[in-house]
Amino acid sequence: MKGKNGHGDHARKSNDRESEAAAGKGGGKRGKAASGANAAALSEEEASAFRERILAYYRAHGRSLPWRETRDPYAILVSEIMLQQTQVDRVREKYRAFLAVFPGFEELARAPLADVLSLWQGLGYNRRAISLKLCAEAVVERCGGRLPGGIPELEALPGIGPYTARAVALFAFGEPTPFIETNIRSVYLHHFFPGEEKVSDALILPLVEATMDREDPREWYYALMDYGSQLKRTGENPSRRSAHHTRQSPFRGSNREQRSLILKAILANPGITGQELRGAVPEAAASLEKNLLQLEREGFICREEDGYRVR
Secondary structure (H helix, E strand, O other): OOOEOOOOOOOEOOOOOOOOHHHOOOOOOOEOOOOOOOHHHOOHHHHHHHHHHHHHHHHHHOOEOHHHHOOOHHHHHHHHHHHEOOOHHHHHHHHHHHHHHOOOHHHHHHOOHHHHHHHHOOOOOOHHHHHHHHHHHHHHHHHOOOOOOOHHHHHOOOOOOHHHHHHHHHHHHOOOOOOOOHHHHHHHHHHHOOOOOOEOHHHHHHHHHHHOOOOOHHHHHHHHHHHHHHHHHHOOOHHHHEOOOOOOOOOOOOHHHHHHHHHHHHHHOOOEEHHHHHHHOHHHHHHHHHHHHHHHHOOOEEEEOOEEEEO
8 A cells, every 4th residue: 555645735724723613623604515415414335435435546646755654743743733834845855854853852842943943944934843842842841751642632732723633643643533624625525515615614524523434544534635635636626615715825025935034044144133134135124123023022033232043
């Protein structure tokens, strides 16, 4: 069997800004999908046929990605945080490099934030690096360096929200729990809600639970993610029919890009002054003061005398 791999070609949209519905915490408008599939009416034969179709694709076309070749909770947590809103191909090499430098919670907790952020460059959404480091510090201080396996305990840690807690519980600890991310959502929209618009995750989640392969939930979720990724590559993206679908704004020319450039300049030149930053990052000059203040408030940087450093 080929399938021991990652979460799909597209950036993971269910991250820890995710909807509660995606993680099984209810809520959400029913949208226009009231005529769609009903988990209570799904027969075991139908559920079995659906599982076989997904698993058959996975056995033939599953991709090999490094985080699917481990059950180490730390490594799986790192992969889950990296995969949030970032494409798999960008994560693959960074994941290996990150684990080589920070192989466990102890090493990450002790590391200077500047070293963590420097290695994170290229993945974007740098807040995730801070959250991951804060999580490592909490695991060391509160949990003796061992990541807990329970969902409530995981959610109590910094940087771990409803989706990530469930994904880690399943992939690292084998806990069969229903959750939704963008590729999983695509599969259920395609198969159970053809032609429906504005379908809520609150309608999809019972189907995720009803069709789950509880004997091997880890392989099952990998299969769903790969099948959903294939749907997006070969046709119209079913996720666009979700009530939760949003378009990610372009990075180039955005304030996110300006913040990234500012942080990169500070990492390269600790103690750099505001005036020097204007020269180093001229495209960010207009909003430099606002972004410096925000980066300071968010825990990225600190001001020392006239210069700026990563905390």
